[in-house]
Amino acid sequence: MTITISHHRQILAYSVQKRPIEGVFFGPQTSVRLNTLFIGVFHGDEGNSADLLSRLITHFQAGQFAGEAIDFEQRPVLVIPVLNPDGLVAKTRVNANHVDLNRNYPTPDWQVDNENTPYYSGPSPASEPETRLVMSLIETYQPQKIITVHCPYRVINFDGPAQPLAEAMAVSSGYPVVASIGYPTPGSFGTYAGVERHIPVVTLELPPNPDDVPDPELPPAESLDQNWQSNRMSLDDAIRF
Ligand SMILES: [Zn+2]
Numbered sequence: 001m002t003i004t005i006s007h008h009r010q011i012l013a014y015s016v017q018k019r020p021i022e023g024v025f026f027g028p029q030t031s032v033r034l035n036t037l038f039i040g041v042f043h044g045d046e047g048n049s050a051d052l053l054s055r056l057i058t059h060f061q062a063g064q065f066a067g068e069a070i071d072f073e074q075r076p077v078l079v080i081p082v083l084n085p086d087g088l089v090a091k092t093r094v095n096a097n098h099v100d101l102n103r104n105y106p107t108p109d110w111q112v113d114n115e116n117t118p119y120y121s122g123p124s125p126a127s128e129p130e131t132r133l134v135m136s137l138i139e140t141y142q143p144q145k146i147i148t149v150h151c152p153y154r155v156i157n158f159d160g161p162a163q164p165l166a167e168a169m170a171v172s173s174g175y176p177v178v179a180s181i182g183y184p185t186p187g188s189f190g191t192y193a194g195v196e197r198h199i200p201v202v203t204l205e206l207p208p209n210p211d212d213v214p215d216p217e218l219p220p221a222e223s224l225d226q227n228w229q230s231n232r233m234s235l236d237d238a239i240r241f
Pocket residue numbers: 042043046150151
């Protein structure tokens with residue numbers, strides 16, 4: 001039996017260097033409340049997150065699921081594989097304005113910080129078009145939960161009321177669930193959406209990219225295939241949760 005999956009690809013906004021930031025909607029095409037919003041490549045040097053979410057899109061388009069089929073009419077989903085296309089092309093953590101997109105949200109703890117480092121918070125809160133896109137998507141689509149994909153720690157981190165979701169996702173992948181990444185992150189997306197807006201936010205941290213220089217302090221890199229095999233059920237489970 002072939003299931004027809006209603007979906008459409010859309011340019012949501014443009015980056016600093018005018019590259020399109022694309023998303024694929026699954027389910028109703030009018031602006032309804034999203035069940036789940038997935039975002040990859042906040043950081044341009046975390047290309048394995050784009051691969052994982054691109055595979056998710058391909059499988060959903062083909063009507064393929066890990067476990068029970070997902071009814072996108074009841075559970076609308078938006079997948080954005082690459083939030084930071086300029087950083088992905090340049091292979092930099094930061095965007096084209098040298099800003100860390102995970103330090104640029106208008107949270108009370110935001111400050112001009114880490115200038116001339118890969119953790120630069122930007123000249124002002126929400127100074128970057130990529131940040132403003134995510135803020136407007138939250139405003140428009142009121143997602144019930146948000147999964148962002150990063151690397152290289154191979155853990156499932158969460159912000160806001162997301163511990164049960166994080167634990168549900170960890171069942172199939174076996175990644176450790178951790179409440180904090182272990183260092184302060186002022187202006188972070190997790191604080192903005194999870195802590196302040198009480199949206200369950202899960203940060204899925206993949207292992208290092210396969211072509212990263214090996215670092216003895218990090219888990220070993222895994223292939224893109226291995227990332228997919230480890231997490232495909234977990235991503236589907238996040239929507240069904
Ligand atoms: Zn990251």
